[in-house]
Amino acid sequence: MKIRKLVSMDASAYIELRLEALRDTPEAFSSSYEEEKDYPIEQTANRLDDVNSTTFGAFADGNLIGVVTLVPDTRIKIRHRAHIFAMYVTPNFRRTGAGKALIAKAVKQAKENGTEQLYLAVTASNQPAKKLYQSFGFTTYGVDKNALKIEDTYYDDELMVLFL
Structure with missing residues (x-):
């Protein structure tokens, strides 16, 4: 398995995996498949080349x-903080170390950037993901009740932080 930064040339593969994620685990993302399925590839390519964020694959x-x-946060008073978003591993590769390798790479990059506090939100009922984050030292500092509503079902998010 190889972990590397994604660039604009990876946009097509990223879109395919992202749409799979939104269909597979809609409760894990604030975006929906319906909202993202028609995004132009150029938009994703530009996002992957954005200097203000890094997506690892x-x-x-x-x-x-x-x-x-x-x-990373870029405003002066909060630039000691960064956020992890859009974490996903395709079902056939879960429990193979892929998720652990991705989080390790993100934490390493955050440290290299001078980040002091790393934040993420995880669906409260997603025990495997929470266990992964806790293995890196992330702790829960709050719960966002009813963070997402999919049809008539609400999902809570646990808010987690890692002090680097």
């Missing part, structure tokens, strides 16, 4: 099988 046999995005 996990590859197995040359195929993109997982992603995570690291977004």
Whole structure:
């Protein structure tokens, strides 16, 4: 397995995996498949080349099988903080170390950027993801009740932080 920063050339593979994620685990993302399915590839390509965020991809046999995005805060008073977004590993590659490798890469990059506090939100009922984040030292500092509503079902988000 290889972990590397995604660039604009990876946009097509990223979109394919992102849409899979939105269909597979809609409760894990604030965006929806319906909102993102028609995004132009140029928009994704530009986002992958954006200097204000870094998206890492996990590859197995040359195929993109997982992603995570690291977004540092840029405003003066909060630039000691960063956020992890859009974490996803395709079901066939869960429990293979892909998720752990992606989070390790994001944490390493955050440290190199001088980040002191790393934040993320995880669906409160997603025990495997919470266990992964806790293994890196993330702790829960709050719960966003009814953070998402999908049809008639509400989902809570646990808010987690890692002090680097």
